[in-house]
Amino acid sequence: MQNPTDVTYLAAELRLPTNWLDYTILAIYFVVVLGIGFAARRSVKTSLDFFLSGRSLPAWITGLAFISANLAATEILGMAANSAQYGAYTVHWYWIGAIPAMVFLGLVMMPFYYGSKVRSVPEMLLLRFDKWAHLLSSALFAFAAILIAGVNLYALAIVVEALLGWPQWVAILVAGAFVLAYITLGGLSSAIYNEVLQFFVILAALIPIVVLGLKKVGGWGGLTDKLTAEHGENFTTAWGGTGIGSDNPLGANWLTIVLGLGFVLSFGYWTTNFAEVQRALSAKNLSAAQRTPLIAAYPKIFIVFLVMIPGLTAAALIPGFGTEKSGYQYNDAIPYLMEQLLPNGVLGIAVTGLLAAFMAGMAANVSSFNTVFTNDIWGRYVVRGRADEYYVRFGRLITVIGVAASVGTAFLASSFSNIMSYLQTLFSFFNVPMFVVFIVGMFWKRASVKSGFWGLLAGTVAAMVNYFWIYKQGIIDIPSDQGANFVSAIVGFVAGAVVMVAVSLFTAPKPAEELQGLVYGTRSPGMSEAPAEGDDAWYRRPALLGWGAIVLAAACYIPFSF
Amino acid sequence: MSDHHGYSERDVQREVAELQAKSATAARIFDLRRIIGGLFVLYGVIVTIAGINPSDATLDKAEGVNINLWTGIGMLLLGIFFLAWLKLRPTPPATPEVTPEDVTGEGPGPHPGSRPGE
Numbered sequence: 001m002q003n004p005t006d007v008t009y010l011a012a013e014l015r016l017p018t019n020w021l022d023y024t025i026l027a028i029y030f031v032v033v034l035g036i037g038f039a040a041r042r043s044v045k046t047s048l049d050f051f052l053s054g055r056s057l058p059a060w061i062t063g064l065a066f067i068s069a070n071l072a073a074t075e076i077l078g079m080a081a082n083s084a085q086y087g088a089y090t091v092h093w094y095w096i097g098a099i100p101a102m103v104f105l106g107l108v109m110m111p112f113y114y115g116s117k118v119r120s121v122p123e124m125l126l127l128r129f130d131k132w133a134h135l136l137s138s139a140l141f142a143f144a145a146i147l148i149a150g151v152n153l154y155a156l157a158i159v160v161e162a163l164l165g166w167p168q169w170v171a172i173l174v175a176g177a178f179v180l181a182y183i184t185l186g187g188l189s190s191a192i193y194n195e196v197l198q199f200f201v202i203l204a205a206l207i208p209i210v211v212l213g214l215k216k217v218g219g220w221g222g223l224t225d226k227l228t229a230e231h232g233e234n235f236t237t238a239w240g241g242t243g244i245g246s247d248n249p250l251g252a253n254w255l256t257i258v259l260g261l262g263f264v265l266s267f268g269y270w271t272t273n274f275a276e277v278q279r280a281l282s283a284k285n286l287s288a289a290q291r292t293p294l295i296a297a298y299p300k301i302f303i304v305f306l307v308m309i310p311g312l313t314a315a316a317l318i319p320g321f322g323t324e325k326s327g328y329q330y331n332d333a334i335p336y337l338m339e340q341l342l343p344n345g346v347l348g349i350a351v352t353g354l355l356a357a358f359m360a361g362m363a364a365n366v367s368s369f370n371t372v373f374t375n376d377i378w379g380r381y382v383v384r385g386r387a388d389e390y391y392v393r394f395g396r397l398i399t400v401i402g403v404a405a406s407v408g409t410a411f412l413a414s415s416f417s418n419i420m421s422y423l424q425t426l427f428s429f430f431n432v433p434m435f436v437v438f439i440v441g442m443f444w445k446r447a448s449v450k451s452g453f454w455g456l457l458a459g460t461v462a463a464m465v466n467y468f469w470i471y472k473q474g475i476i477d478i479p480s481d482q483g484a485n486f487v488s489a490i491v492g493f494v495a496g497a498v499v500m501v502a503v504s505l506f507t508a509p510k511p512a513e514e515l516q517g518l519v520y521g522t523r524s525p526g527m528s529e530a531p532a533e534g535d536d537a538w539y540r541r542p543a544l545l546g547w548g549a550i551v552l553a554a555a556c557y558i559p560f561s562f
Numbered sequence: 563m564s565d566h567h568g569y570s571e572r573d574v575q576r577e578v579a580e581l582q583a584k585s586a587t588a589a590r591i592f593d594l595r596r597i598i599g600g601l602f603v604l605y606g607v608i609v610t611i612a613g614i615n616p617s618d619a620t621l622d623k624a625e626g627v628n629i630n631l632w633t634g635i636g637m638l639l640l641g642i643f644f645l646a647w648l649k650l651r652p653t654p655p656a657t658p659e660v661t662p663e664d665v666t667g668e669g670p671g672p673h674p675g676s677r678p679g680e
Contacts (some may be wrong), residue, residue, distance in 0.1 A: 021608070021612060024608070025605065025608065025609075028601070028604065028605070029601075032597065032601050035597075036597060039592050040591060040592075042591075043586070043591040045584065045585060045586050046581045046584050046585045047581065048578065048581035048582060048584075048585050049585050049586070053591075054582065054585035054586070055578075055582055055585075056585070056591070061594060116574060116575070117574050117575050117578040117579070118574055119574075119578065123574065127574065189591055193594050193597070196594060196598070197594075197597065197598055197601065200598060200602065200640065204602075204605075204633065204636070204637055204640075207633075207636075208629050208632075208633050211627070211629075212624055212625050212627060212629060215625045215627065216625050340623075341623060341624055341625065341629075342623075342624065342629070343612075343616070343620040343623055343624055343629065343630060344612065344620075345608070345609045345612035345613065345630040345633075345634075346609060346624075346629050346630050346633045349605065349609065349633065349637075388581065388584075524575075
């Protein structure tokens, strides 16, 4: 799940004491990013190279890129803020809100995605349903991707302005230009290679903050004692206070957490968001594609500690952190610790890590946008049947346009920042209707060709109506935005499913022979691919990796549950 | 379906398989392990040097931990790990037309061109 809170407010006094050493570290990073772009350029020969890395990458690279595309800075700052505000409830976004869905993607859905050789998630809807479902999902996705890229860019500008003192427009143009350069040059390979690099830089940035933060607050024991004294018992548990009818700051009970976050929102995001799935589709064979989300699941289980502990630490160190009287916003948790604890040198690494994370988030959206726009919209409905070189050129052109549009959105966001944060919340559950259409289409043969479009439309409209009308107008009282998100997601899911069933009952089903490889229980030639030599090693078996991640995530809950 | 657009899974399979046969990403793309290894060794050296002879002010800020030294060493070790991995399992030579197997499973392998069942 992306960004539960709005990261666009930081306390102005958080200027970091950076010096030449920190800027040297940052400069080296930018040089390497561009270098990867130029080097990856050599590998682009066909449109498949540009949009899907020629389906050739090894699993460890696609797996780390998969997690990195999710680990945007809005996620890092947002989840730390979430922890400072709601406490250890944050673990739900990881252990129940990510791992089961990632494993499901790897074990159940990937054979369909990769085996059918589709180049994008909307293309899968074209095969299973019709061009209306395809067009609607492509358009929604392309629009959302540009918007989210712009919001990322704007959030970056705000953070860089607060921390480094650069004017907003400088940060927007510099970051936009770098992302543009490396994606236009090297396409998806360049984006993915940079994401893997970013993953390690982000780790190097967060680990020192966690270690020093814990030391300052007196270890885990000291941390929980302080938090319990100030916020009560439930603040450091995962499930305390989530009984139905009981009151907690998150405004959600165990049922909305499990169904809304754990099932609907999480499955929607992880299994049908093309910015994520694209990484797996670029893997070199079916086994590597299946292992992509599974390899990503392991770091995901532990990354929660790297973002939650700084949030909790900030809440423990400053009484009332995030409220008016402390002078800090919840989003300031990580920047505050950077300012307090990190000397020059490591500070440079941390700043580089944050900027890297912003750029990763933006690049993931831009590289999935150009693929969907070129293959699914332009190449399918506008200019068809041209030579492959034309689509590579067009992909580069649309990248330029896409980045320019996100820069525009970023500037727009700076004047309407509230509207943008609503929209971003909205898109967090735009994936949900897409997911319901997928899941019904994949498991129910009878789902008719027409039901895809209507299910998608109904689910999207229902989720919007719930959020903007029923929640925002206060028709039903839901205590927090997060709680409302969970409910909107469930509403969108149910509405989409009901409409699909209803439409299917009145329209003709798709002929059975056209459903091969698209519906659970059928097979396509791509799926029967034998594992490559070496891929049959026990530690590369998808089932073992997947169930291992589930067991590990469940075990992580134990210390937080009693 | 009367309004069926005539675009089926077989079309996608064929289109993508043709492109994949022409693609040469696997053979042409450089090995990422060298970049990660190089960058982290460089960062490790810079940050470790910053951690040699830390001033008292620096130490006080970081709760008495020489965080530059420890982070620097950590990054250096990660960098060395990637370079060692590259040394032990080098990138397979660029031979675009080969059978769909990649012995090591690491590093960008030979191109998985023709698959069984095509």
